Structure formats: structure tokens, C-alpha cells
Amino acid sequence: MLEISNSFLFQTMLKSAVFLGLSAGMLGVFISYQRRSIEINALSAGSFVGTLLLFLLSSLGLSISPYIFSQVDKHIYSFTGSILGILIMITILNILYKTNRLHPHIIQSLMTAVLLGVGITLVTSIRQAGGALDSGIDVYLFGETTSLTDEEFYFLRIITVTVIVLLLLFFRRLRVVIFNVDIAKTSHFHTMFYVHLINVFVVCLVALSVKLMGVFLAVSIFLIPAVTARLWSNRLFTITLLSGFFGGLGGGIGAVIAGNISHVSSGISITIVLSIMFFISLLIAPYKGLLGVWLRGRK
Amino acid sequence: MFSIEFEIVIVIILSAITCSIPGAFLVMRKNYYAADTTNRSAMLGIAVALIFSSYLSSPLVIILGSFTAGLAMILIKKLKDFTSFRAKGLSIIISSAFLCFGILIASNFSFNNATNFDLSIIYLGETAFTYFNRLRVFGVDIGSYALYAISLVLIINIVIIMIFYKEFKIDGVDKSYAASIEMKESTIDYLLLIMTSLSVSVSFQTAGIFMTSAFILGPAATALFYTKRLSTLAFVSVFISSIACLAGFGIAWPNEVSISGTIVSFIGILFIVSVLFSPEEGLLKKHFDNLTTQKRLEEYIIMDILNSEIIDCREKHINEELSSSLKWKLMKVSYIMNKLKAENKIEIVQDKVQLTEEGKSILNKFLSAQHCFH
Structure with missing residues (x-):
């Protein structure tokens, strides 16, 4: 039933899912130790609104080249909009954390839902103005692997190589930064550089993963491989490598499933594969697994 | 019986009030992940119920939806004891797994496969469609089905709070004191769980499963800027949510944009305004x-x-x-x-x-x- 075909579209889809899983899985370990993994929900909602706003601008006729209003132009606009939306969202969230006595989690889940509401209002108003979004809202909500253009696919490859190289290069310093920023500040190196390095990777990868995985499930490819890897080992270096492996494997299997079955969008299949991997390793992992705990408790 | 606008407005306001009452206590107890988890994992129950019944307004949807929502929360609590992970991270994994399996079932195996039923009603909510499911007694039309279901859940919520108000208050303010007078924390937890999951699975038609968390958390978080008493917190959050509902409906209905999206963005505007200009804690x-x-x-x-x-x-x-x-x-x-x-x-x-x-x-x-x- 499931087969890997040789067509160009299918190969691109498979490669993009594997690359995204690899890089997002490796980065997700660092984010989950910084306790920021829920923030990605809010960031992806921000990128949704940013995409729609820039899409509105482009349909008003503010084109980059005035003579050719092509499909490529629209894609550039929407991708720029998503990155701008994430950047604005990070600033708003940071202001809200500092000035409120509310817990950060409440701000994140509230802003996610609110920005989603703004986005839905924009979508329905765009639909009324003219059939700009014929492809349906499901593409935005749950993702489509074929939605990556050529430029974005090149961007994804560059980002993947950069993430792998830089995370392994700065591994020892990043380890200090993610566990305790205050201790890192007392050591003699530039702390904020490493914090912003992680932030830049987050911005780029969230903007790509919103297109592949959808608004709601964008967080799952960051979080689930990292948590799964944390069940298997206690060393950070092993966890990072394992998490990249799990993310790439889950992304690949999910993309194959989504390509072969018609009713399933890619975000849903990738998340299902990743969560099945999580539950299996929750059972059989050697030290922290339920089976091992139960056996050791019986003796 | 009534005009169509009047009936829809009443349904929206009742569902917002129903959601905001458990929200006030959730914010008080610092149990934030409950709002996100319940409404995402309710999708599985709704999808399973759609296999057996043909339309969204059936009691089976409410029962199964609240059952899976509660199941997810209990699963998170059990897993938190076994492993070293935090509850919020576990809640995201489990709720997204429930959500994905629900969507898989709903889009492939359920009734809508034959009739091309639009699933985005479940995701995003369409309040105007609740008007068309009428409740008939002996052939006489007595109003829409959602009106009666929502008001039933509202009455359940109010009765639970009236009976257990003192316990809620003590447990929300000081947990160690509550433990010292031998009050069981788990009963309060389960009561809140029942209230939240029931109100989520009832009001997903008006707001959709993704935006219900704004209905739950938003009014209570806004009301925290104006008051510190628990009883006034509940009343102020009810007031804020009804204001947002009226304003959102007034803008969305003539312009024919999504009603639930407009209401939720109004809740966000009220939150941002009170962050900036609130008289006691504003920026x-x-x-x-x-x-x-x-x-x-x-x-x-x-x-x-x-x-x-x-x-x-x-x-x-x-x-x-x-x-x-x-x-x-x-x-x-x-x-x-x-x-x-x-x-x-x-x-x-x-x-x-x-x-x-x-x-x-x-x-x-x-x-x-x-x-x-x-």
C-alpha cells in the first residue's frame, strides 16, 4: 500500500519533511530545556496572521516588480510576512512576560487563540473580497508538504546544514546557556550571542514548519522528538543526536503516509507517527520506561 | 419563536458565560494547561460520536467529547507521576495525539465521508448553524437545540459552584492550608475537570475547538487586572465575556465574516487594553x-x-x-x-x-x- 515513488514532487516532499524533522528535532532539545516549547504555539499563530496580512497587501497590488504579478511574488510576500509576524510576536510576548504578574503559560495560550481568531476573521474577509484563497483553510490549519516552493526548499536545506553545524560547534557553551543563564553570564563569554542564535533558528524553522505542519501542529515536530529522546538517555549530546534521528524518521514515514493516502494532510500523519514513537518508547525505554519501572518495583 | 439574530446572540452569550465560569477558577488555581488540553482532546470524542450519529447536535457528541477530554487530563496526571516531565509539555503531546487521531477518524471513517460535511465547523465554529437544529416537543417548535443544551450545562456549573464555593476558595488561595485541614484536593480537581470538559464540549459549535481556550482563559485573565476577590472575579469575567460577545456579533453579522473569530479578537483587544490602561496595574x-x-x-x-x-x-x-x-x-x-x-x-x-x-x-x-x- 505504501510505496516510495520516484516522481519529483514526492521526492521533494519526502526530503523536505526529513530535513525539517532533523533540524527541528535537534533544536527542540535546546528549546525544551529552556522551557519555551509552548511559546512556539503562539509564534506559529503569529506567523499565520503575518502571512495573511502580507497576502492582503500583495492582493492590493503592492507588488515587488510592477510588471509581473506572478505566483512567485505572492509566495515571497507570504514567507516574508510569516517571518515578520514571528518577530513581532516574540517582542510582544517578551514585553508581556516582563510587565505582567500572570504566568507565561496563560499569556501564550491566550495569545495563540486570539491570533487565531484574528486570522480566521481575515480569511473570511479575504474570501468575500474575491476568490484569493480557493485552496481552503485546511492547508493553513494542518499543513501540506507540497506547499513549499523551490526557494523555500533551498532555504530549508541551508538552514538544516547551519543548524546541525552550529549546534554541534557551540555545543559546550549552549549547554551552559540553556540550563542556567545566570551561571553563563558569570563565565567569560558572550551569553546573549548564544541566546539570539537559538532565537534566529527558532524564527526560521517555525516559519517553515508552519507551512509543512500547519498552525496547530507546528509545535509537535519540535517537542515530541525531544521528549522521546529524553526517555532514552541522560546525556545531552546523545539526546540531541537521538532527537534529530527520531525527528527525521518520523518526518519521513509521515510524509510517505501523507503522499499515499488521499484524505490525510501531512501535519496530521507526521504527528501521529511521532506520538506513536513516543508512546512505544514510554513503554520500553530502559531506565524511564513504564515497563522497566514496574519490573524494578516488583523485585 | 424569536427572530434569528436574537436567538443566535443568546446562544453565544450563554456559551461564553458557561466557559468563563470554570475559567475563573482555573486561573485562580494556576492550572492553565487544562484549557488547551480539554478542547483539543475533545476532538476524538466528537469524531467517534459522528460515526454513530448523523448531526452535530446530539447528546452523544457532548457525552463522548467530555469523556475524552477528561481521559486526556487523567492520563497526563498519571504520566506526570511516572516520568520526570512537566505537565504542560506532556499535555501538548497527548492533546495533539488525541486531536490527530480524531481528525483521522472524522475525515476517513465517519458519517461525513458520504455527505461531504465540512469539518471546519468543528475546528473553527459556526454559530449561525446552531439555529437550524430545532428542538420539537409534540410537533411544536420550542427553540434551537443548542440553547437548551448550553443552559443545562450552565445550570450544572452554577450548582456545583454554589455547593462547593468555600472549598474552591480555600484550595485556590492556599494549598498547604487546604491540605492541613484534610480537604481532598483530588475532588476539587475532578469537579473542575467535569465543569471544564462539559462546557468545552457544549460550546465547540459556537467557538470551535481551537478558540474555546480564549473563551475560557481570556475573560478571567482580563478580570484579574481589576479585582482580587474570587466572587467578583467570576462576575467581572462574565461581564467582560458578554461585552465581547455583543461587540463581536455586532461587527461580524452585517459584514458576514466569521462570528467566533471576531468575538475572540475582541477578547484579545480587551486584554491588551487592560494591560495598557488598567487603573491599578496598567503599564x-x-x-x-x-x-x-x-x-x-x-x-x-x-x-x-x-x-x-x-x-x-x-x-x-x-x-x-x-x-x-x-x-x-x-x-x-x-x-x-x-x-x-x-x-x-x-x-x-x-x-x-x-x-x-x-x-x-x-x-x-x-x-x-x-x-x-x-
Whole structure:
């Protein structure tokens, strides 16, 4: 039933899912130790609104080249909009954390839902103005692997190589930064550089993963491989490598499933594969697994 | 019976009130992940119910939806004890797994496969469609089905809170005290769970499963800026949610955009406005407070120097003396001195600048309030 075909579209889809899983899985370990993994929900909602706003601008006729209003132009606009939306969202969230006595989690889940509401209002108003979004809202909500253009696919490859190289290069310093920023500040190196390095990777990868995985499930490819890897080992270096492996494997299997079955969008299949991997390793992992705990408790 | 707009507005307001009542207690107990988890994992139950029944307004949807929502929360609590992970991270994994399996079932195996039923009603909500599911008793039309279902859940919520109000209050404020008087924490947890999952699975038609968390958390988080009492917190959050519903419906209905999206963005606008302009904890109020306290502190410093007479207090070059010793600008010092003179806090006796009796008493009051000086 499931087969890997040789067509160009299918190969691109498979490669993009594997690359995204690899890089997002490796980065997700660092984010989950910084306790920021829920923030990605809010960031992806921000990128949704940013995409729609820039899409509105482009349909008003503010084109980059005035003579050719092509499909490529629209894609550039929407991708720029998503990155701008994430950047604005990070600033708003940071202001809200500092000035409120509310817990950060409440701000994140509230802003996610609110920005989603703004986005839905924009979508329905765009639909009324003219059939700009014929492809349906499901593409935005749950993702489509074929939605990556050529430029974005090149961007994804560059980002993947950069993430792998830089995370392994700065591994020892990043380890200090993610566990305790205050201790890192007392050591003699530039702390904020490493914090912003992680932030830049987050911005780029969230903007790509919103297109592949959808608004709601964008967080799952960051979080689930990292948590799964944390069940298997206690060393950070092993966890990072394992998490990249799990993310790439889950992304690949999910993309194959989504390509072969018609009713399933890619975000849903990738998340299902990743969560099945999580539950299996929750059972059989050697030290922290339920089976091992139960056996050791019986003796 | 009623006109169509009136009935829809009543359904929206009732569902918002139903969601905001457990939300106030959730915010009080700092149990934030419940709002996100319940409404995402309710999708599985709704999808399973759609296999057996043909339409969204059936009691099976509410029962199965609230059952899976509760199941997810209990699963998270059990897993949290076994592993070392935090509840919020586990809640995201489990709720997204439930959500994905629900969507898989709903899009492939359920009833809608034959009739091309639009699933985005479940995700995003379409309040206007609740009008078409009528409830009939002996062939007489007595109103829409959602009206009766929502008001039933609202009554259940109110009854639970009326009975257990004292326990909710004690458990929300001080958990260690609640444990010391041998109150069971788990009963309060399960009661809140029942309330939240019931109100989520009832009101997903109006707001959709993704935006219900704004209905739950938003009014309570906004109300926290205005009050600190628990009973008024519930009333203020109900008031805020009904305002947002009226305003959102008034804008969305004539322009034919999504009603639930407009209401949720109005809740967000109210939250941002109260972050900026709330009278007690707003950003603007804090900013101006900082400015005025700084200026007052400068006045007290100069008054303290004049009182202790460390420097030469002649009237001729008092300003230059102060500015050179404090390293402040001359303009600033003379401005503060003029202000003090106008307020009758200092006077000039025989070419010497002194504090008046009034100024001395003010300064002593300030110093006794600052414990660090003693």
C-alpha cells in the first residue's frame, strides 16, 4: 500500500519533511530545556496572521516588480510576512512576560487563540473580497508538504546544514546557556550571542514548519522528538543526536503516509507517527520506561 | 419563536458565560494547561460520536467529547507521576495525539465521508448553524437545540459552584492550608475537570475547538487586572465575556465574516487594553508612578541635606553648593528649590535656608517609613 515513488514532487516532499524533522528535532532539545516549547504555539499563530496580512497587501497590488504579478511574488510576500509576524510576536510576548504578574503559560495560550481568531476573521474577509484563497483553510490549519516552493526548499536545506553545524560547534557553551543563564553570564563569554542564535533558528524553522505542519501542529515536530529522546538517555549530546534521528524518521514515514493516502494532510500523519514513537518508547525505554519501572518495583 | 439574530446572540452569550465560569477558577488555581488540553482532546470524542450519529447536535457528541477530554487530563496526571516531565509539555503531546487521531477518524471513517460535511465547523465554529437544529416537543417548535443544551450545562456549573464555593476558595488561595485541614484536593480537581470538559464540549459549535481556550482563559485573565476577590472575579469575567460577545456579533453579522473569530479578537483587544490602561496595574500607570516617585525622592534628598546642615546653607550660593556636592545640574536643583519654596517646605531666616515645621514633619514621616535608614 505504501510505496516510495520516484516522481519529483514526492521526492521533494519526502526530503523536505526529513530535513525539517532533523533540524527541528535537534533544536527542540535546546528549546525544551529552556522551557519555551509552548511559546512556539503562539509564534506559529503569529506567523499565520503575518502571512495573511502580507497576502492582503500583495492582493492590493503592492507588488515587488510592477510588471509581473506572478505566483512567485505572492509566495515571497507570504514567507516574508510569516517571518515578520514571528518577530513581532516574540517582542510582544517578551514585553508581556516582563510587565505582567500572570504566568507565561496563560499569556501564550491566550495569545495563540486570539491570533487565531484574528486570522480566521481575515480569511473570511479575504474570501468575500474575491476568490484569493480557493485552496481552503485546511492547508493553513494542518499543513501540506507540497506547499513549499523551490526557494523555500533551498532555504530549508541551508538552514538544516547551519543548524546541525552550529549546534554541534557551540555545543559546550549552549549547554551552559540553556540550563542556567545566570551561571553563563558569570563565565567569560558572550551569553546573549548564544541566546539570539537559538532565537534566529527558532524564527526560521517555525516559519517553515508552519507551512509543512500547519498552525496547530507546528509545535509537535519540535517537542515530541525531544521528549522521546529524553526517555532514552541522560546525556545531552546523545539526546540531541537521538532527537534529530527520531525527528527525521518520523518526518519521513509521515510524509510517505501523507503522499499515499488521499484524505490525510501531512501535519496530521507526521504527528501521529511521532506520538506513536513516543508512546512505544514510554513503554520500553530502559531506565524511564513504564515497563522497566514496574519490573524494578516488583523485585 | 424569536427572530434569528436574537436567538443566535443568546446562544453565544450563554456559551461564553458557561466557559468563563470554570475559567475563573482555573486561573485562580494556576492550572492553565487544562484549557488547551480539554478542547483539543475533545476532538476524538466528537469524531467517534459522528460515526454513530448523523448531526452535530446530539447528546452523544457532548457525552463522548467530555469523556475524552477528561481521559486526556487523567492520563497526563498519571504520566506526570511516572516520568520526570512537566505537565504542560506532556499535555501538548497527548492533546495533539488525541486531536490527530480524531481528525483521522472524522475525515476517513465517519458519517461525513458520504455527505461531504465540512469539518471546519468543528475546528473553527459556526454559530449561525446552531439555529437550524430545532428542538420539537409534540410537533411544536420550542427553540434551537443548542440553547437548551448550553443552559443545562450552565445550570450544572452554577450548582456545583454554589455547593462547593468555600472549598474552591480555600484550595485556590492556599494549598498547604487546604491540605492541613484534610480537604481532598483530588475532588476539587475532578469537579473542575467535569465543569471544564462539559462546557468545552457544549460550546465547540459556537467557538470551535481551537478558540474555546480564549473563551475560557481570556475573560478571567482580563478580570484579574481589576479585582482580587474570587466572587467578583467570576462576575467581572462574565461581564467582560458578554461585552465581547455583543461587540463581536455586532461587527461580524452585517459584514458576514466569521462570528467566533471576531468575538475572540475582541477578547484579545480587551486584554491588551487592560494591560495598557488598567487603573491599578496598567503599564501607563506604572510608568507615571516611576516618574513621580523619582522626583519625590529628589525632593526628600535635598530636604534631608538642608535639615542635617552638612553644607553651608547661605541663600546666595546654596544652589551651586547643592549641585556641586550632589553632581546634579544647576537647573534641576533650582527648579526643585523653587518648588519647595512654593510649597512652604523651606523658609529663609537671616540669610540661611531652613526647613519649616511643616517640612520637618513631612521629612520625619518619610524617614520613619523607610526602615533602611534606621
